[in-house]
Amino acid sequence: MIILWLKAFHIFFMLAWMAGLFYLPRLFVYHASTNDQAVKDQFKIMERRLWLFVTPFALLTLILGVLIIAQYGTAWLSVSGWLHAKLLLVSLFYVYHFYLWHLVKVFAKDQNKHSAKFFRFLNEAPVIALLIVILLAVVKPF
Numbered sequence: 001m002i003i004l005w006l007k008a009f010h011i012f013f014m015l016a017w018m019a020g021l022f023y024l025p026r027l028f029v030y031h032a033s034t035n036d037q038a039v040k041d042q043f044k045i046m047e048r049r050l051w052l053f054v055t056p057f058a059l060l061t062l063i064l065g066v067l068i069i070a071q072y073g074t075a076w077l078s079v080s081g082w083l084h085a086k087l088l089l090v091s092l093f094y095v096y097h098f099y100l101w102h103l104v105k106v107f108a109k110d111q112n113k114h115s116a117k118f119f120r121f122l123n124e125a126p127v128i129a130l131l132i133v134i135l136l137a138v139v140k141p142f
Contacts (some may be wrong), residue, residue, distance in 0.1 A: 003071050013057045018130060020054025022095070024100050025123035032116040033108055043132035048103045058097055060081065065090070086136040089129055096126060 024047060069077055077083065079096040108110055135141075 004069065005067065006064055006068050010061060010068060013060040013064060017054050017057035017061050017090040017097075020050055020057065021100065021126060022123065023095060024050050024054075024104075025119050028103060028107065028112075028114075029116045029123060032112055032114060032119055040107075044108050051101055051104050055097070058094065062094075064127065075099060080140070081142040082136045082140045085142075086133055089133050089136075093126070093133075 027043055027047050027050065031040060031047070034040060036041075069083075103112075
């Protein structure tokens, strides 16, 4: 029964984390599109607060994922090829998460060199990765 609680909270925190990861680059799109310093300063506050808000969700997602794997055991882990693929993609989400932090700091210093188009791509590409993660977790194709 504990595994169901772990899974439920894992999914909840993952959804909260992903919502923030999808919204933050959208803020970057708007930030990169403006020349008004007052608007830029407001975006700086929003970006920093959002990243700090979703980071605990990333940590809780990780902790609960590890607990779920521990509940199933190492024998299950070793034969779950789909999980290895999922963990690789999830690892890339953590890299992405900290890359966004880097960008928050770049914007905070008014040193952004990327276009709004770059941030649109940065905003949309992870959606495909998340779909693959979900498909791997639900369908378990291998």
